[in-house]
Amino acid sequence: MSVKKGWITLYGNWLVGVDIGGTTIKMAFISQEGRIIRKWEIPTNKNENGKHIPSEIAKSINLHLNELGQSKDKLIGIGIGAPGPVNVQEGTIEVAVNLGWDNFPLRDILQQETSLPVVVENDANMAAIGEMWKGAGRGAKNLICITLGTGVGGGIIVNGKLVHGENGAGGEIGHITSLPKDGLICNCGKKGCLETIASATGIVNLAVKELACAEESSRLKEYYNKYQIVTCKQIFDSVIEADKTAMRIIDQVTFNLGFALANLANSLNPQKIVIGGGVSNAGDTLLTPLKEHFAQFTFPRVSEGVELVIATLGNDAGVIGGAWLVKDVLMNKIKGNLVPI
Numbered sequence: 001m002s003v004k005k006g007w008i009t010l011y012g013n014w015l016v017g018v019d020i021g022g023t024t025i026k027m028a029f030i031s032q033e034g035r036i037i038r039k040w041e042i043p044t045n046k047n048e049n050g051k052h053i054p055s056e057i058a059k060s061i062n063l064h065l066n067e068l069g070q071s072k073d074k075l076i077g078i079g080i081g082a083p084g085p086v087n088v089q090e091g092t093i094e095v096a097v098n099l100g101w102d103n104f105p106l107r108d109i110l111q112q113e114t115s116l117p118v119v120v121e122n123d124a125n126m127a128a129i130g131e132m133w134k135g136a137g138r139g140a141k142n143l144i145c146i147t148l149g150t151g152v153g154g155g156i157i158v159n160g161k162l163v164h165g166e167n168g169a170g171g172e173i174g175h176i177t178s179l180p181k182d183g184l185i186c187n188c189g190k191k192g193c194l195e196t197i198a199s200a201t202g203i204v205n206l207a208v209k210e211l212a213c214a215e216e217s218s219r220l221k222e223y224y225n226k227y228q229i230v231t232c233k234q235i236f237d238s239v240i241e242a243d244k245t246a247m248r249i250i251d252q253v254t255f256n257l258g259f260a261l262a263n264l265a266n267s268l269n270p271q272k273i274v275i276g277g278g279v280s281n282a283g284d285t286l287l288t289p290l291k292e293h294f295a296q297f298t299f300p301r302v303s304e305g306v307e308l309v310i311a312t313l314g315n316d317a318g319v320i321g322g323a324w325l326v327k328d329v330l331m332n333k334i335k336g337n338l339v340p341i
Contacts, residue, residue, distance in 0.1 A: 128155025258293025
């Protein structure tokens with residue numbers, strides 16, 4: 001039995017998740033239960049202010065449908081995430097500097113290119129939804145997801161719904177001011193944002209500053225003196241080796257991150273805080289000191305109810321979150337929906 005309305009046929013069909021990054025666009029066909037059927041990537045074409053991105057997404061979807069011997073009727077809709085503030089109601093990207101977009105009507109263009117319904121969301125929010133549905137946040141309806149990568153992104157979910165705020169800027173965790181007096185200038189123009197401290201870039205910047213004046217001898221110090229550069233991974237690896245300078249750097253990072261997350265938790269009382277992004281690959285080397293600092297600043301009742309965990313979906317979080325959005329936003333609008341969320 002199937003349920004039809006307009007261009008959508010529900011039963012047995014697939015969801016499409018699309019995650020637009022500055023270098024690549026990740027895409028996947030996903031079952032209604034959240035199983036990835038096929039996933040792939042294409043380069044992000046930023047020529048002419050990114051105007052070719054929707055058409056290239058559409059062509060790639062058609063190509064992979066053909067390879068699988070399926071028609072467009074197999075697809076229910078597309079959930080797509082992009083960096084920057086999103087007007088969810090209009091389906092527009094208000095600004096995405098890295099892509100060259102300014103009030104870009106992504107939903108309308110992609111719907112025209114694909115003849116499929118489209119839901120547009122901020123990429124960090126989409127990753128948060130993915131972790132809630134099938135990742136480390138599974139089972140939690142109140143959670144905070146923070147991604148520590150080149151920058152710091154975030155998504156806040158309350159009662160199973162994303163917090164967008166008044167004009168789409170809800171969940172900008174990376175721009176919580178952590179060091180208002182002594183911090184570095186952030187790309188947003190403010191000083192001392194969490195992004196300048198807890199991102200991979202911020203950690204390296206802290207390390208360079210610390211290593212330039214550190215008196216302790218260590219392998220990390222020797223490497224820096226020789227090459228005048230270190231990586232985020234080297235810093236965490238040096239913590240495992242009990243390098244005092246590296247331990248001091250990561251203590252600064254986790255203190256500021258723990259302080260920011262504790263204040264968010266005190267306001268929101270979440271069940272889980274999911275830590276993702278490339279920096280989270282450090283695992284317990286990051287999580288153990290983070291939990292200690294987090295506990296310092298958390299209201300006891302809040303602390304009892306929350307669990308800090310490392311994200312589990314990796315690069316799949318965004319496309320899985322996009323698929324969930326198709327279920328939540330599109331399928332729930334169709335009377336007689338046969339597939340429960």
